[in-house]
Amino acid sequence: MSSAADIVERLRAGERVAVARLISWAENGDARFAEALGSVFEDVGRGRRTGITGPPGAGKSTLTNELTGLQRAAGRTVGILAVDPSSPFSGGALLGDRIRMEERTSDPGVFIRSMASRGSHGGLARAAIDACDVMDAFGYEELLVETVGVGQAEFDVMEAVDTVVVVLCPGAGDGIQAMKAGLLEVADVLVVNKADVAGAERLLTDLEDAVALRRRAEGAWEPPVVACSAGRGEGVEGVWEAVEHHRRWLAEDGRLRARRARLRIAQVRGAVAEGLAARLWGSGGLTERARSLLEEGGTPYDVAADLLSAVSARVVEPEEVSGS
Amino acid sequence: MTDRKIRVLVGKPGLDGHDRGAKTVATVLRDHGMEVIYTGLHQTPEMIAEVAAQEDVDVVGLSILSGAHMELFPRVRAELEQRGLGEVMLVGGGIIPPEDAAALEAQGYARLFGPGTPTEEIAEWIKARMGERLAAEGGGA
Structure with missing residues (x-):
């Protein structure tokens, strides 16, 4: 397995296969991509x-x-x-x-x-x-x-x-x-x-x-x-x-600067949304709680409101979370 | 969060103009969850290897019906190696006599599929072999 540093070195040396491999890492959600991007982002x-x-x-x-x-x-x-x-x-x-x-x-x-x-x-x-x-x-x-x-x-x-x-x-x-x-x-x-x-x-x-x-x-x-x-x-x-x-x-x-800034904000929002969704709905996530609230007869919006308040309580009080 | 797909290049090297078989195999591989890059007809070995490099494929599948397989398969293999892509799994199909298939397999082609091979068998074989490879690499590449 190649490391992020290896691939970045090969990218800088002008090897096209390094371009290809980095794109695959990005597609596959490979953690090495973020590391490699960090090394080349100034370019x-x-x-x-x-x-x-x-x-x-x-x-x-x-x-x-x-x-x-x-x-x-x-x-x-x-x-x-x-x-x-x-x-x-x-x-x-x-x-x-x-x-x-x-x-x-x-x-x-x-x-x-x-x-x-x-x-x-x-x-x-x-x-x-x-x-x-x-x-x-x-x-x-x-x-x-x-x-x-x-x-x-x-x-x-x-x-x-x-x-x-x-x-x-x-x-x-x-x-x-x-x-x-x-x-x-x-x-x-x-x-x-x-x-x-x-x-x-x-x-x-x-x-x-x-x-x-x-x-x-x-x-x-x-x-x-x-x-x-x-x-x-x-x-x-x-x-x-x-x-x-x-x-x-x-x-x-x-205008170009503003447009690109908007692009990066959208990208950050997307990455955060993706990460949050994985944590919220992944194993041990909120799906079970949603299921039981629905079984108790709540409407989808009642259940969503319940889950949102539970989640936002943690988001707005980060000290409590990190202290717990 | 990893989302690793098997990427396969399906290519037709050389001069024959029949790509129905290649397209059928490409479709079956897609239906088995693979990402298939189809290059079209009349590709040189250089072009196939270059596409394999840019697309970072795991597998290169060649279809040859012209009889030039003993010439073309080794040239594709050499072009891949020249680009540092010796790891790429090579498979092939077409009208290939068993003795030629054996010779090519001995030269490093992972597998040659002869006429009449059920397409499902090709897909299952690639999935199984890639599964072993990815497990050995710890899921990454």
Whole structure:
């Protein structure tokens, strides 16, 4: 078994297998990950993070591959995280996003990691930000995060990246779908992919209308709507120009710093929630108490109130806990 | 809180264009709780080893129906070793005569599955072998 210090040394020596192993540790909840991250965290933050999200089949992997090509042509290295769903039944997953990025496999300036969503339901995986941090620490300059195919309510990506690109394609619903809350609101850049297919112009117009109709605060970012045909390599420069435009906006008035701070707070809250849930509901936890209160005829809310007061009594009086 | 999954690369090295078997095996492994990275067709040994490195897989499974197995399997093995991935369990399947299977197994392929092997047997075999390995490592890797 390798130690955290070994792997960090290999990461610093430029070994890609160290990147891969650290990401596995993060995924598996291996305690060595936190130790290793602590040693490299000062190197994290230089990479620029772009999320690619959208419904299944919209062309996320193809667009990711094309954007990677642009970056490589410009001499920048690219780290890609591609998330696919885990089976809710077996817990297994078939990870196939690499197939559309096959030409990058032999490029030493590109690192691609496939990740199963495991227990997460927000379009990413619990370890997605960790994987970005590892690729960032290694020195990849552009980090592209492709989410699972999302519907209307998977927004984890907005708290994982600097810029969110939402990819849509014609034939997947009318303008009302586009005006619904959700996916459009998390977009920093809206992309109509498959622009050569019938209905693309209509979708473009619907999206522009939806963006124009949205109320937004003074000085807030207005997501541009860009058309492309990623499969033909057409219009991809325009997508990247829109990402760069958003970056320039983020660079002003400390917006990037604020966004990243919000991201880290969300990450801390997630980690605390996860740790608390494990302690509360793990063996010897509150499940038995909940069960017996329910059997006594309490409503779920009565029982929750009882458990919450028991828990918060301990949270707000830490001295009593540590003294007991 | 550990959540260790078996990660498997299913790859098709070389020139044959039939991946129905590989896809079937990939699906069965997924249904046994494994995380399966499918590389698609026409992979070189270098590409397969590079994907194995980036994906940090426990197992590489190769499917070859072209008859070039005696050439391709050892090259994949060599590419893996060159990347420090000698620990990765290698398995293979396809149209492989028993004497070739025996020769490859002697060269360090953990197991070759011939035509007609029930897919469940492949999944159970990998789970059992990985279970032993993980137990020996104390659950980590």
